[in-house]
Amino acid sequence: MSPRKSVAEAMGTRAAILDRSVAVASKEGLEGLTIGRLAAELGMSKSGVLGHFGSKEALQLAALGRAGEVFRAEVWEPVVAVAPGLPRLRALCAAWVSYLERQVFPGGCFFVAAAHEFDGRPGAVRDAVESLFDAWRARLLKEIGRAVAAGELPESTDQAGLAFELTGLAMALNHAIQLHRDPEAAACARRAFAARLGDPAKAGGDHP
Template sequence: MSPRKSAAEAQQTRERILERSVEVASLEGLDGLTIGRLATDLGLSKSGLLGHFGTKEALQLAALERASGMFSREVWHPASGTRPGLPRLRAICTAWISYLERGVFPGGCLFTSATFEYDGRTGPVRDLLRRQFTAWRHRLNSDIRTAVKAGDLPGDTEPDQVVFELNGVLMSLNHALQLYADPVAAERARRSVSRLLGTAPPD
């Protein structure tokens, strides 16, 4: 076997592990990611799986990074070409609601469940989650400030408060979809976003 082929096969195996890890974590939590469980699911040896990640914690961190890329593709990228400020905020919320409605992660938003799982702990997994959420909050905050400067939102708008409430609405939507399979939850979220941003409900 050529070194190039061997490296390509190793990368394919790593991708399979990460794909399954994200699925398991969304359904059973990051603590559900065990080397033995994944090795059995994927028909790999434990030593073979450990060769890719080394430890359970390294696997959890890699799964969160993969999930972050998926979230960006689903929520940020569709809105990234929209004019900064209120138009982009509306586009982000439209994509964010759609991402939850369509069940991109089989067990609902991985970041929402991981936050509940790890917010009271210490260590690298919590630290990464905090950095990911902080980066997202800053991105929303920036567009809110731009919207205020443009006069699209009232001058006394508190960006941090709007970010807090937007996150609350979308976390609540995830909860309503996953726990209750609420058929009107997405529309409730759209109405809440409309009130927060002072606009017509996003499509």
């Protein structure tokens, strides 16, 4: 076996472990990840799984990183080409609703679940979850700030408050889908986002 093939196979195995870890953690939490379980489900030895990560915590952190890649691909990358400011903010919220509505992760929003699981537990995993939320809040604030600077949102907009509201709407949608199995939840969320950010069909109309 050539070194190049060996490296490619190792990367493929690691990716398979991470994809399975994300699927399990989405439903059962990051604490539901065990080396033994993953080894059994993937037809590997425990040492084979452990060799890719070294510890359960390292596996949890890697699963968070993989989930972050999926979220970016689903919510951020589709809107990169949209004009910055309010148009991109609206597109981000639409992609966010779609991501939750389609249940990209089997157990709902991976990060909401991880936050509930680790928010009161100091350590590297909690810090990583907080960092991911902080990065997303910074993204929302950047687009809100651009919208205000462009006159697309009122100068008096409480920018931090608006980011807080948009995050709250998404979390409420996740709750309605996962706990209540509400078939109207996504439509309700879209109306709420539109009410807060204005109707994109009303170009040049009233500000929200």
